[in-house]
Amino acid sequence: MKLTLKIWRQKNATDKGAIKTYTLDNVSEHMSFLEMMDVLNEQLITEGKEEPIAFDHDCREGICGMCSMHINGEPHGPDRGVTTCQLHMRKFNDGDTIYIEPFRAKGFPVVKDLVVDRSAFDRIQHAGGFISVPTSGNTQDANATPVPKADADKAFDAATCIGCGACVASCKNASAMLFVSAKVSQFSLLPQGKVEAKRRVLNMVEQMDKEGFGNCTNTGACSVECPKGISLENIARMNREYLKATISGE
Amino acid sequence: MSVLDAKIPEGPIKDKWTNHKNKINLVNPANKRLIDVIVVGTGLAGGSAAASLAEMGYNVKAFCFQDSPRRAHSIAAQGGINAAKNYQNDGDSVYRLFYDTVKGGDYRSREANVYRLAEVSTNIIDQCVAQGVPFAREYGGLLDNRSFGGVLVSRTFYAKGQTGQQLLLGAYSAMNRQIGKGKIKMYSRHEMLDLVKVDGKARGIIARNTVTGELEKHSAHAVVIASGGYGNVFFLSTNAMGSNVTAAWKIHKKGAYFANPCYTQIHPTCIPRSGDYQSKLTLMSESLRNDGRIWVPKHLKDVEAIKNGTKKPTELSEDERDYYLERRYPAFGNLVPRDVASRAAKERCDAGFGVNETGEAVYLDFASAIERYGKEKATILGEVDASTERIKALGEKVVENKYGNLFQMYEKITDENPYKTPMQIYPAVHYTMGGVWVDYNLMTTIPGCYAAGEANFSDHGANRLGASALMQGLADGYFVLPYTIGDYLAGDIRTGPIPTDTPEFDDALNDVKARLEKFINNNGTKSVDSFHKRLGKVMWNKVGMARNEKGLKEAIDEIKEIREEFHRDVYVPGDMYNLNPELEKASRVSDFIELGELFANDALERMESCGGHFREESAEEDGPQKGEAKRDDVNYAHVSAWEWTGDPSAPVMHKEKLTFNDIELKQRSYK
Incomplete structure (x- = not known):
């Protein structure tokens, strides 16, 4: 060619x-x-x-x-x-x-040239993209808390996000909602992540706004262009989590 | 030549690690705040080490050349992670995992290290689940397992074909928590280009900010190298494009011995190469061998017919197929270890049975698995007289659930649908068991300099079993190094911050600067890649899956020529103080060339076949094991640890004798 x-x-x-x-x-x-x-x-x-x-x-x-x-x-x-x-x-x-x-x-x-700085994504993760568990290995046995397969599968699907930024690049508002919601969803679907769910979503969204990403207007371009097919459902879930957290507080 | 002391603790093997932990020095929490640790590399080993050390209270500086720690190549590991949980009740135990790993490594690993690895394996799974790693689960909500090569139990935990990604994101999240707290200072897009020693101890590094090109001095009380393996010495491998040996090689040149460089894993199931422009090879997870059957046509006429397009592989009857692994190794069948499966594929292809244009491909076929799963599913659904099409469709769905992303990846690359026609696969360089020599504490021969994960040599011997790399990376980073490093750092509680305005730091920085300036001002004519490709060809043809004296000697001479020509004629465009990928590559390739020569020398010196290292001169000549690799325990039951002398062609070898008290040395049979 x-x-x-x-x-x-x-x-x-x-x-x-x-x-x-x-x-x-x-x-x-x-x-x-x-x-x-x-x-x-x-x-x-x-x-x-x-x-x-x-x-x-x-x-x-x-x-x-x-x-x-x-x-x-x-x-x-x-x-x-x-x-x-x-x-x-x-x-x-x-x-x-x-x-x-x-x-x-x-x-x-x-x-x-074609290289961009995506460190904003890292900073959003620093704000709350984790479960606060020490790395001692002395946690409970991995099978002590069963997780319904459907929840585990949905958490996995959200967790497959590779953090490439295509969602932001495809969005007319340059919104990072799909990226942020994928992490929020992964943890909010798992029993281990529920404890800090409120704090997590508030902090991550706050950082996302600080970084200058736009808001979601539901065009769905992000999900279409996402190489991992991360679903828009995650944004809906994050919005629910965010609403819950702002209404009920800590 | 000297004999190395691995500092293995006394006592019965099952108590060594516990006893050792009870006896080593600790650093009190207030003093940890006064101590800095540098971690180079943020994959499973480096990421988990950085997170754990920061959590314990040390000030950590972490470095990666990628734009984010989450990109480290551990992310690409597909199949799974082993742990002796025995959730499947199939008789697994710490001892069995230990035994399988030592046997799989062809009795060339250090027993005490492997036992410790097996012992902490169960903690890894607990840890990762607590961190929110979404492993695959059964309908009852409990964790699912699958089986991997070289073992007879199901002990592999997985997250579809993206286990490495999920584990790395777990370690990354643990890092993020510490970065948020200010306990880890993260340096992305930074490449370590030298180690700084003060009074014989590792006290810092010189790193280049790859965006601005500035060289920076960073000091610490200890330096951890977790920079991964060196498979890219072959140019084409399943490693990421940026994966390199530079950090490990720089510490080698400053006094860290490099052990068993010739132990390379050639993974049996990769997508075959297609053309000269090819930049890398793609792995198809070993987990596929759980359900895929490997075969080539039994008759050469069918090979011809397939090649010229007159026949399709699906048209061949069972009788016309040679399931050569099942034929040669009835006990393990398609699940023999990687080195065995790779050599068997090469043997068939060398005999002319390769099924693609290059003659270097065999089939990995899912038709029987699809049928079997389809029937099971039909039974569950109560569809007693399901049609063949229906069974196929049901079966394909099951296979998709297990391996969907791998099948998709295959289809994108080859434009063929692996649900309908068998995959074509061929072995490719995947992992390096060799690496920086470390003692039981993971300390190199430089005091205060540690190596973890694939960068070190200790746990996999001459061949690594599937799903063990993730286990080792996380074991080293979460559960071994954070303890053992305290033993050393306990001596540093009164040292105070290490200054960087010293001659040692200045000299190291000036050396790096001179080296990079030389590349920029070289005025050569050939690209970095052209040399890297040449090196890769020599390595693959003469230091690849089968090695012999003549070929190795030729390789050594050819690599020397490449080295000289590289420094004379390489052309590096652009300048130093800007983002310059060609300069980064030149620096890495320069190290690969030096390593390549050591690699070939090591392979030449080891006149036995063991694991991934197959010397044609050392094969079984008759009996039931005819043609299989022949180990020589009398002369080679040792680690070869090489010392840098300043001349890449004149390394000095030191030995660490390997003793086996808890496992009987046997010929490895998978028949």
């Missing part, structure tokens, strides 16, 4: 940045999108004229959440249920023009 690539280049956080055009020949349909980027970078390095394009990536199997990229206007590109590293070139056609930009949100400032 032959492709025209329109890629966002930005030297650093303060640089203005602009789209630059590249062409790439002999792209195999079996390549992953990031392997295609590797080939382009190898070409740029060999030419020696400009720096290769910086992008975040690590596990390349869809689980670490490090890769990002807005591809043709969608976080992680046109395929569903995948991260950019799992997107394959067979989803594109010979002669295509592909626009590649960083995730855009106030809470995710650009670091360089």
Whole structure:
């Protein structure tokens, strides 16, 4: 395949940045999108004229959440249920023009080219994304508290969030509600997490607002673009938890 | 050459750890506040260690090169975590887990460490459940288990095919709690580039902020390296792109011995490679071997027909298939350990039975499992005369519940539906059992410098059993290191903060600076990746699944050439004081090249076959075990711990003798 690539280049956080055009020949349909980027970078390095394009990536199997990229206007590109590293070139056609930009949100400032700073997500987790249990191992036996399978499964589904930020990037309000609600839900569904449920949801939501993420207006784009298919139900659950916590207090 | 002292406590094996904990020095809570500890790496071992140490009261500084500690490659572990809970009532015990691990490691691990690992395994599950890790459960609400290779019990706890993710997020949440309290200071997007020693003790590190490019001096009373394994020395592996040996290698160059580098795990079930552009390989969890059957066609004519597209694998009758693992190893069948399964796949493919264009693929088939589960489900639903289609549909649903995300991952990569046609798999580099040498306290040969998790060498011998890496990472981080490090730090309660405006820190920083500047100013012509790929090819072809003297000697020469050419001709674009991924790679590849040479030397020196290390010269020649690996306990029942001398080609070997008092050394048979 032959492709025209329109890629966002930005030297650093303060640089203005602009789209630059590249062409790439002999792209195999079996390549992953990031392997295609590797080939382009190898070409740029060999030419020696400009720096290769910086992008975040690590596990390349869809689980670490490090890769990002807005591809043709969608976080992680046109395929569903995948991260950019799992997107394959067979989803594109010979002669295509592909626009590649960083995730855009106030809470995710650009670091360089396609790399953004998602440390706001970490700070939201610091505010309450945990159960306050010591790591002594002297807790009760793991089977002492049975957990209904349905609850355990729902908690698991929420817990599969990889923290990539596609939900924020896809949202017209740059809302982080899907991300935050996934963590809130995981713990509120499990008996172990119920003790601190009120404090958790209040603190995490407060931090989320401080980081400059917008609110949810129920368009559902986040869930569609989420590589792990995290359900909107989680946002509803978080809203219930939040309401309960604000009404009843500690 | 010297003989190393592992400092194994006295007494019967089952009491060693308890006795040791009762005797070692403690640091009182008020003094812990005066002590700093650096943890490099935030995977299962580093994350859990950082959280535990901070919770105990130490001031922790944690470092990771990723943008968040949650991205560490432990996240990608799929199948599960072992623990001797015996919830399934199938006769499991601490001793059995210990025994299976030592046997699985082909009797090349340290007995006392493995026993301790088995002993604390049960605490891990309790701990993780308390933290809210959503393990798979049965309808009664209790935890579910499954079976993994090399064992005859079901002791593996899991969260679908994302167990590593859930455990890591558990450790990450424990870290977050401490970060929120200010007890851990987190340095993301920071890479450790050297260790600083003061008076012979580890007292800090030099780290590069990869966003600004600034070099930073960080001091502490002890340094913990939990930076994972070095599988990426092969370029293509199931490791993440950023996984590297740098932190471990830098401490090696400062005096920490590196043990058994040649012990590498080649995992039998990975998606086969497709082209030269390939950047990494993807694992398909070993848990799939619970339900998947591995086979190749019995006749070469069918192999040809499949390759040229005239026949589909599903069209071959049972008689035309060779379920070679079930045939060769009737007792363990598809659940033989990883090294055995990998070699068996290579044997069939070398004989011409590989089923894809490259000739390097075998089938992993779920048809019988789908049928079996479908029938069970139909019976439960009372559908006595369910059609074949209905049974298949029911069965597929069950399989989807167990392995859904893995099947989806496979389909995305290969564009084939594994519910309908068998998966194609082939072995790939996955894990490294070798690593930094540590004593029973997990301390390296540098006082105050510790190594935990995959970065150390101690628990898996020459081959790791499935679902044991997660167990070891968390055991080291939650339950071993936090205690043993206190024994050392008890001597530091009056030391006070370690200053960084000293010649030791300045020298180390200047060394790192000079090294990086050299890359930037090198004016070479070839990319970092081009050298890494070349190194990987040499490693895979000559230091891979089967090794021999001739190949290893060639590899050593070739790696030397690559090293010289790399430093002469590598081209690193960009500058130092900015985000520069090529510079980061150059620094890592430089270390991989040096490690690769040590790796090949270690493989050459070990003239026996054991676990993942198979020397063609050392195989059983006849009898029922013909062709199987032949261990040499008389000459090689030791750990090879290598000392850096300044010349990558002239390492010095030291030995730690391995003694087995609680397990009889036997040939490992899975027949």
